[in-house]
Amino acid sequence: MKRKLIIIGSIALIGILIGYQLVANKSKIDSKNKMPEKTGISIPVTVAIVSEGSTDQQLVRTGNLIPYKQAEIMATSAGKVLSVKYELGSYVNKGATIVSVDSKLKELSLQATELNINKLKKDADRYTKLLAGNAATEIQVNDTKYNYENALNQAEQIKQQISDATVEAPISGRIIKKNIEPGEFVNVGTSLGTILDVTRLKVQVMISESDVYKLKEGQHVQVKTDIYPDKKIDGVISYIAPQGDDSHNYPVEIVIQNTSQLKAGTFVSVSFLQKTSQQALLIPRSSLVESIRNPYVYVMENNIAKQRKIEVGRELGDKIEVLSGLKAGETVITTGQINLSEGVTVQAAK
Numbered sequence: 001m002k003r004k005l006i007i008i009g010s011i012a013l014i015g016i017l018i019g020y021q022l023v024a025n026k027s028k029i030d031s032k033n034k035m036p037e038k039t040g041i042s043i044p045v046t047v048a049i050v051s052e053g054s055t056d057q058q059l060v061r062t063g064n065l066i067p068y069k070q071a072e073i074m075a076t077s078a079g080k081v082l083s084v085k086y087e088l089g090s091y092v093n094k095g096a097t098i099v100s101v102d103s104k105l106k107e108l109s110l111q112a113t114e115l116n117i118n119k120l121k122k123d124a125d126r127y128t129k130l131l132a133g134n135a136a137t138e139i140q141v142n143d144t145k146y147n148y149e150n151a152l153n154q155a156e157q158i159k160q161q162i163s164d165a166t167v168e169a170p171i172s173g174r175i176i177k178k179n180i181e182p183g184e185f186v187n188v189g190t191s192l193g194t195i196l197d198v199t200r201l202k203v204q205v206m207i208s209e210s211d212v213y214k215l216k217e218g219q220h221v222q223v224k225t226d227i228y229p230d231k232k233i234d235g236v237i238s239y240i241a242p243q244g245d246d247s248h249n250y251p252v253e254i255v256i257q258n259t260s261q262l263k264a265g266t267f268v269s270v271s272f273l274q275k276t277s278q279q280a281l282l283i284p285r286s287s288l289v290e291s292i293r294n295p296y297v298y299v300m301e302n303n304i305a306k307q308r309k310i311e312v313g314r315e316l317g318d319k320i321e322v323l324s325g326l327k328a329g330e331t332v333i334t335t336g337q338i339n340l341s342e343g344v345t346v347q348a349a350k
Contacts, residue, residue, distance in 0.1 A: 042347035045336035047300055050326050053282045053319070059272040061205035067264045068200035068255065071171045075190040076164035077101045081182050084192075088178045092169040092195060099180070099192055103165035110158040113151055120148035173197035201258050202238070203268055209248040215240060215272065222271040223256055233260065235270065280313070281322040287332040288312075288320065297326070298333040298340050303347065305333065305340045 079101040086098050124144045130136035177194035180186065203223065207215065217240055223233040239253040254270055256262075287297045295312050298305045310325030326332070333346065340346070 042303065042345045043305075043336060043339050044349050045298075045300070045305075045333045045340070045346045047331045047348045048284050048287065048334050050281060050283055050322070050328055050330045050332055052279050052328050059207075059211055060269055061207065061272075062267065062269045063203040063205045065201045065203050065256075065262060065264050065266045065268055067173075067196050067198050068202055069171050069173065069197035071173075071195050073098065073167060073170070073192040073195060075099070075101065075186040075188060075192055076167065077103065077161060078187045079103065079165065079185065081180055081184050081186055084178070084180055084182055086175045086178065086193070088175055090175050092172065092175065094169055094172045096169045097166050098169050099167035101165040101167070101186065103162045106158055106162050106165070110155060110162065113155045113158060117148065117151045117155060120144065120151055124148050167192065169195060171195055171197055173199075196264065198258055198262075198264055201256050201262060201264065202253055203235075203256075203270060204251055204253045205270055206245075206249040207252045209244060209250070211272075212240065212244075212250040212252065215252060219272075221254055221273060223254065223268050224271070225262065225266055225268045227262070227266060228260060231260065280316075281326060281328060282316070282319045283322055283326065283332050284334050285315070285318050285320050287334045287337075289337050295320075298337055299326070300331045300333055300346055300348065303345055305342070305344050305346045307342050 082100045082102050084099055085096075086092055092098055124141070127136045127141045127144050131138060131141050173195040175193055176196045178192075180190075180192045186192070215237060217237050219237045221235045221237060223235040224231070225233075233256050235254040235256045237252060238255045239251075241251040244250040283297065288295050289297060289307075296307055296309045299308045300306075308325055311323040313321035313323045315321075331348075333340065336346070
């Protein structure tokens with residue numbers, strides 16, 4: 001029994017010694033693999049000052065084509081629709097009759113009113129003659145004339161209602177919406193469809209205050225689209241807003257003749273055939289740590305590197321326009337970023 005206890009104790013002691021040795025060995029390995037502390041070590045870098053600069057380039061703006069004219073076909077009379085003389089996509093001319101609404105009751109009312117008018121006219125003539133012979137009073141004559149004139153007004157109103165039962169095309173163009181079919185009942189103001197005129201197209205762009213004063217209505221511009229990349233379309237400035245928005249940008253409208261069968265909604269760029277000079281915050285392209293899609297830089301503050309997320313704009317040669325995240329006078333690191341992390345000490349190369 002005593003011998004067994006000695007053997008068990010020996011085995012336990014050996015296990016403890018082996019475990020201790022393993023822990024000691026792991027500590028030595030971790031110590032060897034541990035990165036050396038950078039305390040007191042400055043990483044050499046090159047830097048540049050964020051500054052504002054003038055950017056001269058072609059004045060180009062982008063936008064979407066919109067129809068020159070667009071109009072709703074509106075019902076001007078309530079009633080049952082008798083006929084619809086258009087289909088989706090069909091072309092209609094301005095003034096053409098395109099929808100007819102039942103006006104039979106109004107026509108019958110007009111006939112009755114016209115009969116009443118004839119009777120009242122005869123009565124007015126008779127009472128006028130009787131008044132000359134003192135056989136009628138002036139009140140009778142005036143009442144008869146009033147009723148006659150009132151009937152004439154009623155007849156004109158009914159004629160207008162009958163006319164309103166015939167809907168004419170407000171503009172020339174193609175039907176892009178058809179909201180009604182024969183047999184349906186409509187009320188005044190019901191939308192029956194939509195007409196689009198794309199023989200001409202417009203594009204509206206925003207122009208800064210510094211550039212808008214260089215433009216004039218009637219001035220020719222070049223319009224391009226990716227649909228026809230090799231074609232330059234002539235455009236004319238048709239409107240320059242007399243008032244800008246809170247950001248001092250002014251709406252400018254350009255009209256083009258749609259000889260290329262372009263569709264409304266097409267994305268286009270407008271070149272105003274002149275240069276624009278603007279102030280922009282610029283940094284070297286090399287200061288970007290990642291791509292333009294996920295841009296950030298390192299800023300040096302008191303010899304400490306600090307990571308800064310930024311928003312970039314145009315690429316101007318070896319410079320990048322900064323829209324937000326930096327301000328003029330700050331120092332950005334242009335080389336050596338591969339060795340940097342947030343908060344490390346850096347030293348600008350002389």
